[in-house]
Amino acid sequence: MTKTGAQVIWEVLAKEGVEIVFGYPGGAVLPTYDALLDSSIHHVRVRHEQGAAHMADGYARASGRVGVAMATSGPGATNLVTGIATAMMDSSPIVCITGQVNSGVIGTDAFQETDLTGVTLPITKHNYLVTSADELGPVLREAFYVARSGRPGPVLVDITKDAQNGKTEWVWDDRPVRLPGYQPDLRALPEEYQRAAELINNARCPVILAGQGVIMSGAMDILREFVDMTNIPVAETLLGIGGLPASHPLNLGMMGMHGEVWVNNAIQEADLLLAFGMRFDDRVTGTLSTYAPNAAKIHIDIDPSEINKVVRVDVGIVGDLRETLEILMPAIERGDRNGWVDHILEQKSEAAERDIVGQPEGGQLYAAHVINDLWKYTNGEALIVTDVGQHQMWTAQYYRPDKPRHLITSGGLGTMGFGLPASIGAKMACPDEEVWLIVGDGGFQMTASELATCRQEGVKVNIALINNGYLGMVRQWQEFFYDRRYAGTPNVNPDFVKLVEAHGLTGLRCTERGQAESLIQQARETEGTVLIEFQVVQEDNVYPMVPAGAKLNVMIRRPEPNPELASEV
């Protein structure tokens, strides 16, 4: 049947199971927007294209499905760039569709022309420039396939206006996509599995480093089985949180720069590290030359280029983590490592709880208290989205989810402004979940324009705004390493309650801990998006912390008034 390229776009999206597209129209994408009116797909008009990319990303992370963002050429497309780079660093499957000027004027610096395939080359898993309607169907199918398969990632399809307007004979081709140069699943050799099994069976002090790969490959159940059988404790990366229930006795919590001391100690003392779907980010390893000096290392990852990239490993297995663990399991012996586990847990004891309890209240509000309260009053079941900074680390420490895909956060790129749009995307992907956005006063203002999108879509996101009047994490570094010279970090903020009210949404304010419970409950019961501004202690810090250049377990500890913590091992 003869269709226009624009019609083909929406039909392919529908066939790929897309229900929602986040986008912003403009000149070069007009034909596609015209055809939108005849499609059943819901379009969310964002307030800035960066928001569209983050919403698609949040949608993808919450649901595991591919998120879709759409924008026009030139400035519309370049506004997507931060969102695409964010998705690339965190392996999030999104497809971005951009309009492009007519193919005849490409290269002439036409109005709103940007070489977007050139711009996004290093920050996409793959990208395409489509100049004829005939190519559109196959290319879009490929784009979805590439985005979601193997190590997922963002794919950009740049479509010229004449390709959108052009006529083509199009039929849906449901044969598998054939990409001869693309091999997302590479199976490891049996010898590798054997060597891995030997190392595991002989290890006395092993630690599992669980990354986002656990969640992406759906390896939660088999990981738990593996852990229960071998009695090996698990440290999580930021994006790996939720891969094993936080309440599991062998889940040590987050490792790395702001990981707890017992977690990093365990890694440094280990005789074997099992890296499952993680990539040894510098925020996780600290100084490489002193990282886990006594440990043999097994690395399982779906991306062959991650093996031996920064940490030299003894065994590298390339493959889907769930499938790999299924193959590995029969060769693994039941283990009793109680001595090792007790040694770690002794250091842990009640330190995290004590930290919360230990802080003097005196009418002041601490961010750690707020987040712990939020965890308590939502029964730890909310889908949490964060922005980037101190609140993000406090969330990773004190909101302990038992389910995967319940902590959505920008890890690799650390994108401030990610939170609000990502939380909208997450809520639209999972309307039955209670979604809470935990966000700082700095990052919130980067994409606060999307409050209008909340109102427009009638979407209910609960926002816990942790307002400390600073760009807190940067201020913390200035306090520690730049002699408290607070350059550029103090915030002159708007009245946040009035700001959300101006958007037709509900704003609440919390200044002391006693109010937290009732305000949190009020927010949960109120229809539509609600923001609670928590006015917290201004110069509070995230502890513990590995300073740059230090060994992983040489950390800046919590200061007084937590004397028992200062003496923590």
Place this chain on the structure above:
Amino acid sequence: MLQTFTVYVEDKPGVLNRVASSFRRRGFNIESLAVGHTHKPGISRMTIVVEADGFTARTIEANLYKMVNVLLVENITYDDKVIRELALIKVRTSPENRLEIFQTVEVYRSKIVDVTTESVMVEVTGPTAKIDSLVEVFEPYGIIEMVRTGVIGMGRGPYAPTISPEFVEAVVPEEAVAK
């Protein structure tokens, strides 16, 4: 040490850019890169030489493999192979030294492809070391200009790189070939 890769890629617009961009982004310095068609329509072959240790070479290989348009990557550094480079060298001549230069060309089994009263252009093929050596010999006469293709390489014996059946019947859209 110098690592030599043979890379089969789809002959599509922008593929060279993708490969080059990947090297640039990860900070791998390309010594030489040569690209041209193969006997299979729609498939090009690159020979890339990079200064790298063994671990880095492995990373380079894996990063190339990740690219959707890259069909096959082989590190042929340690293989039994033939490596060749082509150079055109324009040398200044005088009636006194012309014969001497002609003899040198003979010794190197190279060819004179252009002659003027003041210069000759020499075409030479061979491994990089041979070309380097000829350049050194010509240096005292005065080299006016020179161009080299970069190395191309191929393993010896009646085999091609092990290629998957998928690769052999790689479907290449006609419009991609036309471009």
